[in-house]
Amino acid sequence: MADTFKFELVSPEQLLLSADAVEVTVPGTEGEFGVLADHAAVMSTLRPGIINAKLADGSETSFFVRGGFADVSANGLTLLAEHAVPSAEFDENAMKLQLDEAQAALKAADNDHKRDKAQNLINQLTEFSATMSA
């Protein structure tokens, strides 16, 4: 059996998952990366996307996350997601809601820095929804 590591997915509202995992795919800002046991310590920000986790008991589970941080250390992988839902509950409507929110943020932005951030988020979301529907 493959080595396992501790995987935790938390959003501000709750602890969504805490389990031993074999492999987790994480959508990092600089590209997707997979985490296996004994991964080197990495800290990365997340872009909107799907997290796929293969758990120690053989089951697979996936979540949609928007923004946040991944913290890989000797203690395992901790994902601090700004917003996370099981991908079964994530559909086009939810996607549209996310996009609307991002558009509103863009409108409300009062300086370049914020505008950049909001525009980035919109781009990432559209890109993601394109891959999802494809």
Next chain:
Amino acid sequence: MASLKELRNRIASVKATQKITKAMQMVAAAKLRRAQEAAEAARPYSQRMDKVLANIAASMDAQEDAPALMVGTGKDDVQLLIVATAERGLCGGFNSSIARKARDFARDLQAKGKTVKILCIGKKGYDALRMEFGAIIIDRIDIREIKNMAFHDADKIGKKVLGLFEEGAFDVATLFYSEFQSVISQIPQAQQIIPPLIESGEDVADVIFYDYEPDESEILDELLPQNVSVQLFRALLENGASEQGARMSAMDNATRNAGEMIDDLTISYNRQRQAQITKELIEIISGAEAL
């Protein structure tokens, strides 16, 4: 001595009050359970956040260009007090103990010659501080409309605070709220959130050297504002649970007091009724004897 009719009325009115306090207690108990669950569900996130922040802080120690949100502006002349209280009263000492803590803190700072600004979340804190600090309360955030505190509500407040910080409106921000310990004990807290006080008590061996993706400063750029919102969110949830807990025990006391009062009133009502009957009997008997 009150007349029988007066006593009857008083008993009826105390009974009506008792019914209300009892209902409020039960409502608070139901809400408390939900609030407590929410507060507990939010704990892992803020704990992990603290850990991540502590790790980055440890590895950033030597750097000079650390962002202001992390190390502060280097001054502490202008202090912002964020006072989070409830929107409603009738919850024992909950609101007043938070307000008292904030007031003492503000007076202390003013005595040291610092400029103090206050941001109130919730109506009760504003009411309590208005008299003394009306002129320096810069804003007041209404949370009456929010039934279940969600992260984006806290995030909105967090963005506001960050906006003020970017404008240079303050140097240090301290958050006042009440930590939920149990139904009978809620402890008012003062927590400095900008710049965050990072616990560095960990062993040096615990510090891990991370690869950062993108680099540290960009991660911190996201992490620090997020941390402010997370701390606010946690405080508001703790506050929510504390408020219901305080209200529950306050209403429990009130119900018990009303019960005692009803007992006392009923005894004096019965005594007086008996006295009146005896008096009437004596009148009848002495009237009969006189014949």
